[in-house]
Each structure stands twice: as C-alpha cells, then as structure tokens.
Amino acid sequence: MKRQGRGKVDMDTIVSLCKRRGFIFQSSEIYGGLSSCWDYGPLGVELKRNIKDAWWRSVVQERDDIVGLDAAILMHPQTWVASGHVEGFVDPLVDCKGCQKRWRADDIKEGRCPSCGGELTEARLFNLMFKTFMGPVEDKAGLVYLRPETAQGIFVNFANVLNTTRKKLPFGIAQIGKAFRNEITPGNFTFRTREFEQMEIEFFVRPETAEEWFKYWVEERFNWYLKLGIKRDNLRLRQHTKQELAHYARDCYDIEYLFPMGWSELEGIADRGDFDLRQHSQFSGEELTYFDEETGEHIIPYVIEPSGGVDRATLAFLLDAYDEEPDNEGTRVVLRLHPSLAPIKVAVLPLSRNEALVPLSKELYADLRKSFMVQYDDAQSIGRRYRRQDEIGTPFCATIDFRSLEDNQVTIRERDTMRQIRVPIKELARTLQAKLGGEAFEVLPPGGSYWLGFEG
Amino acid sequence: MKRQGRGKVDMDTIVSLCKRRGFIFQSSEIYGGLSSCWDYGPLGVELKRNIKDAWWRSVVQERDDIVGLDAAILMHPQTWVASGHVEGFVDPLVDCKGCQKRWRADDIKEGRCPSCGGELTEARLFNLMFKTFMGPVEDKAGLVYLRPETAQGIFVNFANVLNTTRKKLPFGIAQIGKAFRNEITPGNFTFRTREFEQMEIEFFVRPETAEEWFKYWVEERFNWYLKLGIKRDNLRLRQHTKQELAHYARDCYDIEYLFPMGWSELEGIADRGDFDLRQHSQFSGEELTYFDEETGEHIIPYVIEPSGGVDRATLAFLLDAYDEEPDNEGTRVVLRLHPSLAPIKVAVLPLSRNEALVPLSKELYADLRKSFMVQYDDAQSIGRRYRRQDEIGTPFCATIDFRSLEDNQVTIRERDTMRQIRVPIKELARTLQAKLGGEAFEVLPPGGSYWLGFEG
Numbered sequence: 001m002k003r004q005g006r007g008k009v010d011m012d013t014i015v016s017l018c019k020r021r022g023f024i025f026q027s028s029e030i031y032g033g034l035s036s037c038w039d040y041g042p043l044g045v046e047l048k049r050n051i052k053d054a055w056w057r058s059v060v061q062e063r064d065d066i067v068g069l070d071a072a073i074l075m076h077p078q079t080w081v082a083s084g085h086v087e088g089f090v091d092p093l094v095d096c097k098g099c100q101k102r103w104r105a106d107d108i109k110e111g112r113c114p115s116c117g118g119e120l121t122e123a124r125l126f127n128l129m130f131k132t133f134m135g136p137v138e139d140k141a142g143l144v145y146l147r148p149e150t151a152q153g154i155f156v157n158f159a160n161v162l163n164t165t166r167k168k169l170p171f172g173i174a175q176i177g178k179a180f181r182n183e184i185t186p187g188n189f190t191f192r193t194r195e196f197e198q199m200e201i202e203f204f205v206r207p208e209t210a211e212e213w214f215k216y217w218v219e220e221r222f223n224w225y226l227k228l229g230i231k232r233d234n235l236r237l238r239q240h241t242k243q244e245l246a247h248y249a250r251d252c253y254d255i256e257y258l259f260p261m262g263w264s265e266l267e268g269i270a271d272r273g274d275f276d277l278r279q280h281s282q283f284s285g286e287e288l289t290y291f292d293e294e295t296g297e298h299i300i301p302y303v304i305e306p307s308g309g310v311d312r313a314t315l316a317f318l319l320d321a322y323d324e325e326p327d328n329e330g331t332r333v334v335l336r337l338h339p340s341l342a343p344i345k346v347a348v349l350p351l352s353r354n355e356a357l358v359p360l361s362k363e364l365y366a367d368l369r370k371s372f373m374v375q376y377d378d379a380q381s382i383g384r385r386y387r388r389q390d391e392i393g394t395p396f397c398a399t400i401d402f403r404s405l406e407d408n409q410v411t412i413r414e415r416d417t418m419r420q421i422r423v424p425i426k427e428l429a430r431t432l433q434a435k436l437g438g439e440a441f442e443v444l445p446p447g448g449s450y451w452l453g454f455e456g
Numbered sequence: 457m458k459r460q461g462r463g464k465v466d467m468d469t470i471v472s473l474c475k476r477r478g479f480i481f482q483s484s485e486i487y488g489g490l491s492s493c494w495d496y497g498p499l500g501v502e503l504k505r506n507i508k509d510a511w512w513r514s515v516v517q518e519r520d521d522i523v524g525l526d527a528a529i530l531m532h533p534q535t536w537v538a539s540g541h542v543e544g545f546v547d548p549l550v551d552c553k554g555c556q557k558r559w560r561a562d563d564i565k566e567g568r569c570p571s572c573g574g575e576l577t578e579a580r581l582f583n584l585m586f587k588t589f590m591g592p593v594e595d596k597a598g599l600v601y602l603r604p605e606t607a608q609g610i611f612v613n614f615a616n617v618l619n620t621t622r623k624k625l626p627f628g629i630a631q632i633g634k635a636f637r638n639e640i641t642p643g644n645f646t647f648r649t650r651e652f653e654q655m656e657i658e659f660f661v662r663p664e665t666a667e668e669w670f671k672y673w674v675e676e677r678f679n680w681y682l683k684l685g686i687k688r689d690n691l692r693l694r695q696h697t698k699q700e701l702a703h704y705a706r707d708c709y710d711i712e713y714l715f716p717m718g719w720s721e722l723e724g725i726a727d728r729g730d731f732d733l734r735q736h737s738q739f740s741g742e743e744l745t746y747f748d749e750e751t752g753e754h755i756i757p758y759v760i761e762p763s764g765g766v767d768r769a770t771l772a773f774l775l776d777a778y779d780e781e782p783d784n785e786g787t788r789v790v791l792r793l794h795p796s797l798a799p800i801k802v803a804v805l806p807l808s809r810n811e812a813l814v815p816l817s818k819e820l821y822a823d824l825r826k827s828f829m830v831q832y833d834d835a836q837s838i839g840r841r842y843r844r845q846d847e848i849g850t851p852f853c854a855t856i857d858f859r860s861l862e863d864n865q866v867t868i869r870e871r872d873t874m875r876q877i878r879v880p881i882k883e884l885a886r887t888l889q890a891k892l893g894g895e896a897f898e899v900l901p902p903g904g905s906y907w908l909g910f911e912g
Contacts, residue, residue: 019620020789021620022523027531028532028534028602031740032739038525039609040524041525042524042617042621046526060829061828064822068498069498070482070495070496072494072651073651074493078488115578131588133586133587133638134650136582136638136640137558146588146602153495156484156487159486160481160495164476164477164497164499165689182590194590225538257777283487283777288486342481369518373516408633421807452496
C-alpha cells in the first residue's frame with residue numbers, strides 16, 4: 001500500500017537504520033534471534049524512555065485527576081478467570097495431518113495445509129496467555145499467567161487506590177508496563193510482538209457521563225500524537241463495528257497510523273462500561289464501588305480506557321520522523337523527531353582533533369551532560385558528523401572552532417533548518433534549554449492544526 | 457536483631473505505612489494475594505521512578521563511558537545454557553513422603569519433615585528459572601525462560617553495541633528491567649520476591665585494569681547510596697568468601713544495608729572476568745572481542761558488574777528515611793527522603809476551604825504541576841495536612857492564606873526543619889526549583905562523610 005503524507009519510508013529502511021545506529025536489535029541475535037522479540041539499543045532505549053516520560057508527564061504529572069500505578073506482571077490466576085481471558089482469549093488453530101504444522105484457522109483459505117497441501121484437523125481453541133508455574137511443583141496449584149494486558153492490575157487495585165488517594169469521580173489510574181501474548185502470527189518488526197509494553201489509563205467516571213468522557217479521551221489521545229509531531233495525514237480514527245467490539249466494550253475507537261503495511265492500530269480507546277469492576281467484585285467477593293458522599297449512593301463507575309502500545313508508538317515516531325532530502329553530498333537523511341523525544345539533545349563537535357580545541361570541547365561536553373543527553377564526536381569531517389547526528393534526530397550540534405578560543409562563543413547548528421548561530425559559551429546551556437523547551441520547535445501552532453474533535 | 461544508626465523502624469511499621477498511604481500493595485489482594493508479588497501504588501511508583509531516574513542519570517547521562525540498553529525478558533534459550541543457568545541455577549529440594557510437602561534441603565536441620573515429622577526423599581535439583589512455551593505447541597522447541605537476570609541481555613548485545621557506538625575500552629552498558637526467579641523461600645516484604653527489577657551495569661575493561669576498575673565501582677556505587685541520603689551507619693561492604701563466589705566471579709563485594717532482619721544485600725559488585733563473553737562466543741560461534749587499533753590485538757575484555765535491585769533500593773530508602781519525633785500532637789512521622797527521590801515535591805495547601813482562597817490556590821497548583829509532582833489538599837486543619845505530607849516525604853508545602861491575597865506571597869514550609877519562609881508567588885516555582893536542586897538539602901558535605909574507598 002502506498003503511503004500518503006510527506007514522509008514515505010518502507011519498513012526495511014527503518015529496520016536497517018535501527019540496527020545500524022543502535023535503536024533496535026533483534027533479540028539474542030548471536031543465537032539466530034528469538035522470533036518477534038527485540039532489544040532496544042543505546043539510542044532506542046533513550047527514545048522509548050522519552051516517549052514514556054512524555055506520556056507520564058501529560059497524563060499523571062500535569063493532571064489533577066490521574067495517579068500512577070505499577071502492578072506486577074504475575075497476578076493471581078483468578079484475575080484472568082474474572083476478566084474473561086481464561087475462557088475467551090483464544091485463537092482457533094488447525095493442525096496438518098501430513099506435516100504436523102499448526103496454523104491459525106483464520107489464515108486458511110483453501111481448506112488444506114498451505115505448506116504441504118495436507119489434510120487439516122478440525123479447529124481447536126488455543127489460549128494466547130503464556131503459562132508458567134510458581135513454586136517448585138508444576139501442578140494446577142502453581143499455575144500462573146504472564147499478564148496479557150496491564151489493565152487488570154489497575155482494576156484489582158481500584159479499592160486500594162481509592163482508599164489511599166481519596167480521589168473523587170471522575171479520576172484515572174495510569175500504568176506503563178510489559179505484557180505478553182503468545183501470538184500465532186507476530187510480525188512487521190516491533191509492531192506485533194509477543195512481549196510488548198503498554199501505556200494504559202483506566203479512567204473511572206459516573207455512568208451517565210461515560211459518553212462525554214469517551215469523546216474527551218479520544219480527542220485527548222489523538223492530539224497527544226499530533227503535539228509530539230506525528231503528521232496529521234498519517235493518523236486517523238476508526239470506530240469498531242458492533243461485530244468487532246470486544247466482549248467488555250460498549251464502544252471503541254482505534255487511533256490508527258499509516259504504517260508501511262497500511263493503516264494499523266496505534267492506540268485503542270474503549271468504553272468498558274462497568275464490566276471489569278463488576279466481574280472482579282463478583283469473583284473476589286469484595287465490593288468495588290464508589291461511595292458518593294452527596295447522594296449517599298454506592299455506584300459502580302464506568303471505565304474509559306485509552307490503551308497505547310509503547311513499541312508501536314516508538315515505531316510510528318521513527319517512521320514519521322524519517323526524511324530524505326537531496327543535498328550536495330547526495331542525500332541527507334534526517335530523523336525529524338520532536339526534540340523532547342530525540343535520544344540525544346546536543347552533539348558537541350570540535351572542528352577538528354586539534355589539541356587546542358579538545359580541552360574546551362571536553363569541558364563543554366562535561367558541562368552539558370548535567371542537563372542533557374549529549375554525544376561527543378571528533379571523528380571525520382564536520383559535514384559527516386552533522387549528517388550522523390541528523391540521521392539519529394539530534395536537534396542541535398554545538399561546534400567549537402578556533403574562533404571559540406578567542407571570542408568564547410560556539411556555533412549552534414539546527415537539525416531541521418541547518419541554520420547556524422553563534423552563542424556565548426556561558427549561555428549555551430540556557431539557550432539550548434530554551435530551544436528544547438519548544439521555542440524553536442513549535443511543531444503545531446496552538447489551536448491551529450490540532451484535531452478539534454467530534455463537534456469541531 | 458537490633459538496628460544501629462539513627463533511624464530505627466521495624467518492617468511491620470513500613471509495610472503498614474506503605475499500604476495506608478499507597479506506596480506498596482500486595483499483588484491481587486482482592487483474591488487473597490499472590491505470594492511474594494507486590495504492586496507499587498500512586499506514591500510507590502513515583503518513588504521507584506525517581507530512584508531509577510537518579511541511577512540512569514548518574515550512570516548513563518552524566519558519564520561519557522556508559523550507554524543504555526533495554527533487552528527483552530524472553531531470550532533465546534541457548535543464552536541460559538551458555539551462561540550456566542540451565543545447569544547451575546538450582547536449589548536442592550526434598551519431598552516429604554508423608555505429607556508431600558516440598559522443602560529446600562538447606563532448610564532441613566533435623567532430617568525429618570518440619571511440618572509432619574515424616575521421612576524425606578533424597579535431595580534433587582530444582583531449577584529456579586521460570587519456564588514457559590512460545591508458539592502454539594508446548595514442546596521442547598518452544599521452551600523459553602523468563603530471564604533470571606538482566607545481565608545476559610547485555611552480553612549477547614556486546615558486539616551490536618560496540619559496532620553502533622564505536623566506544624573504546626573501558627566502556628559500560630547499563631540496563632534497568634524485570635527479572636524472575638522461582639525462589640523457594642521469598643520473603644521480608646519486597647526484599648526477596650519472585651518478580652523483581654534490576655539496575656545493572658556491565659563495564660568492559662582491559663584485563664590488566666580489572667582490579668583497579670573493580671575497586672572504582674565498589675566505591676562509586678557505595679557513594680551513590682550515601683549521596684541519596686542513606687545513613688553511613690546503615691551501609692557496609694562485605695567481600696564474598698572464596699566458597700561463596702559464584703562460578704563466574706573472580707571477586708565480589710556486597711553493599712549491605714541494615715534491614716530490620718539484619719544486614720542484607722542491596723547491591724553486588726562482581727569481577728566476572730571474561731567468563732560471559734567467552735561462553736557466549738563459544739556457544740554462538742560469534743567472535744565477541746574488542747579490536748585494539750593501537751596494538752592490532754583482538755582482546756576479550758573483563759567485566760565489572762555493579763548489580764542492584766530496584767525493589768531493595770526502594771525498600772532501603774523508605775526504611776532509612778523513616779523517622780518519628782515527639783511533638784505537641786503526639787508523634788510526628790517524617791519520611792526524610794532525599795528531595796530528588798520524594799514522590800511529591802510540593803503540596804499546595806489553602807489555609808482553609810474559604811472561597812476567597814480556592815481560586816488562587818488552584819491556579820498555583822496548576823502552574824506548579826508543569827514543573828513538579830504536586831498534591832493539592834484542603835481537607836482538615838493545616839496542622840493535620842502538614843503531618844500527612846511529612847509522612848509521605850514531601851519536602852515542601854506552599855500555604856496560601858488571606859495575607860496572600862494582599863501581598864501576593866505564600867508560605868513555604870520545609871519538611872525537615874519545619875521552618876517557614878514567605879516567598880513572592882511569582883518566584884515560587886523558581887525558589888522551589890533551586891531548593892530541590894540541592895541548595896536546601898545538601899545531605900552530605902562534598903568530600904565530608906563520603907566513603908573514601910579502599911585506600912582512603
């Protein structure tokens with residue numbers, strides 16, 4: 001499928017850049033790799049940290065109605081009975097009677113094995129949760145699952161959070177953490193993997209306000225991606241059809257990104273009604289209600305769930321930032337990452353390895369590290385070094401030349417415009433801070449091209 | 457065992473505070489809990505984030521010789537053959553022929569079942585790695601382990617990191633992530649758990665410099681805890697005996713903290729020699745060496761590994777910060793957390809719910825949230841609210857009173873000294889930033905009571 005919008009890049013180009021520059025490596029690569037598992041390298045881990053921090057800042061720190069949580073991956077197995085996962089989180093599979101290969105029944109079009117053409121068994125249900133055993137005996141009493149979603153860690157802690165924070169409705173609980181699904185057909189690089197990281201909010205509201213809050217969160221989350229620089233043309237909303245809705249959902253929108261393989265889910269916003277709290281209340285025997293002091297009622301809140309994938313967001317930000325432009329050395333590759341997401345904020349580049357320049361450059365490097373993630377590079381020509389920083393999305397380079405030794409100024413070179421300005425060394429950190437704070441990178445004018453929502 | 461040092465608190469007091477105020481809850485508590493698993497609540501998740509951020513900042517951002525990594529929890533199973541875990545990561549267990557209970561052979565003193573007095577079987581080896589199956593078939597081909605340590609994710613990526621960062625020896629790779637061990641006897645709250653988080657550095661050095669770097673890292677890591685406020689009397693170093701050393705280790709020191717159950721490991725610093733790179737090189741067939749451009753040699757670096765537990769550090773910081781002092785209302789409980797670790801940096805407290813005070817207070821609250829984690833509290837007397845903030849370690853309270861409406865100033869009240877100062881509202885954020893930056897909280901004078909190391 002042809003990609004629309006300004007940036008156009010195929011997955012192979014990004015996979016290759018990610019490996020070459022240290023964003024993402026195949027897991028256990030020296031052993032031939034582990035199917036669909038990926039490791040984040042020195043730049044990837046910074047990018048992912050920045051995405052998670054931006055999310056946490058916007059949904060926890062800057063809001064007065066959401067608090068954080070970090071629940072364990074291993075949970076009481078009864079959790080997954082109550083949530084419906086033990087019974088319902090299944091894919092139908094068929095086996096080939098000839099070659100013994102196993103397939104998703106959905107993927108079989110012709111009724112015979114795609115590999116050897118052999119006869120297939122009847123479909124049987126396969127649960128997508130990873131199982132393991134806790135304690136020394138591998139029996140039913142020790143059976144636990146790796147959580148297939150972080151959401152349930154929030155629901156089982158609803159009463160704990162309510163009691164300790166004394167929050168009033170509406171309020172939310174936010175969480176970032178790993179989840180695991182034994183997908184039969186993972187793929188598309190880090191898009192669908194068996195181990196992945198989620199960033200989820202469960203937002204508890206009065207039932208009669210659920211629709212209004214649902215719309216609010218669809219808009220809010222859509223705009224979050226725009227604010228961090230994703231191009232409007234590469235984002236769209238898709239409402240789930242009635243047939244498609246999960247058993248717990250009253251309504252659901254996917255925020256989709258135009259990945260190289262086509263429009264695919266980046267984040268889902270679901271109206272889960274009171275399904276989860278009701279189920280856990282029933283299965284645990286604990287009352288999971290909210291007491292309304294004004295009316296004296298105990299109510300079961302409805303839940304709006306914005307649930308995003310950290311790995312998918314990371315991939316989308318990489319794809320969207322990728323740009324190539326012709327220049328006098330051939331092609332300039334630039335990752336136009338939002339500066340708050342860029343793994344390296346500043347590169348310190350002495351014009352050459354001349355011994356007069358090195359001490360000052362190293363001093364600046366040490367000084368800037370107190371405030372930012374910084375790289376130092378003195379290998380090859382200054383032009384090559386600018387290109388290396390462009391390729392990993394570094395918004396600013398600070399270049400130290402012989403003039404710097406006399407006038408105590410350095411050159412700041414901007415990634416996107418390639419404009420250069422001279423700045424006194426004393427003011428370098430402050431100037432960069434101001435520019436990184438948004439001044440130089442107002443990606444979208446306030447109110448300008450943000451999505452104005454359902455009624456907008 | 458009696459605790460030494462200024463702060464003395466038993467584990468029950470901390471467990472109770474953690475539950476009451478939302479630091480740490482038992483996992484899946486509404487289902488009766490899951491043995492040895494814990495969830496971090498709204499305050500706990502902030503504290504843990506701050507600890508991890510302080511570590512990352514000190515070992516990655518501020519250094520020029522360490523880069524980060526985030527490897528997957530699921531790795532190729534051959535990794536654990538090469539590392540020695542499949543064969544050697546075992547505990548001897550015995551079964552009771554009477555009641556069928558299973559015990560660690562080490563824990564059996566009398567030769568008979570501690571529960572029923574029955575006869576026990578011979579000891580057999582039990583591997584502590586959690587097993588699961590990837591893909592639809594539960595057979596040997598799909599067997600994978602939940603990583604029992606994060607370290608191996610670094611070793612298998614040694615060549616990838618070296619190639620993409622062009623680092624020279626000595627250099628390190630740092631990682632924070634979950635690991636899982638099927639411990640037979642977990643316990644002591646979050647001290648020994650089956651699911652836990654590690655913060656590890658693998659620091660690669662020339663073999664002839666290993667001893668020197670080993671000492672360096674023992675000092676560096678010991679001082680990190682001191683700098684963040686752990687009392688010197690509650691920390692000690694313990695060298696492993698020859699018998700105690702792990703199979704891969706040439707030398708090892710534990711940084712121990714005086715927990716309520718006695719001196720216990722907080723972090724281990726091991727000299728792993730070239731064991732890991734050699735093993736992975738042999739098992740994978742890939743050459744994991746460093747090419748020295750000056751001498752033209754390919755060398756296998758030695759590895760110094762500072763390996764800390766995030767959950768243990770969190771517990772130690774909580775225990776160490778806990779303080780009780782008599783005051784005119786009975787007892788003041790204060791968590792004297794280092795301000796950089798405190799979950800909430802500032803509490804905004806209108807003197808009362810008077811409608812004249814609320815708008816200004818809410819405005820300040822919204823403004824400060826852009827810079828800090830902030831709480832707003834207007835319930836009960838101002839004295840009670842100060843106490844509530846003291847108990848969760850909030851370093852500053854900003855109080856808005858009627859005078860504020862006239863002179864545009866607010867009162868900043870400091871947690872530790874209970875000193876109050878008046879500050880213009882315009883300068884509030886900047887003043888707090890300066891104070892949080894260390895000005896008001898120089899816990900240890902530079903060079904004063906830091907540990908000066910082996911030769912000091």
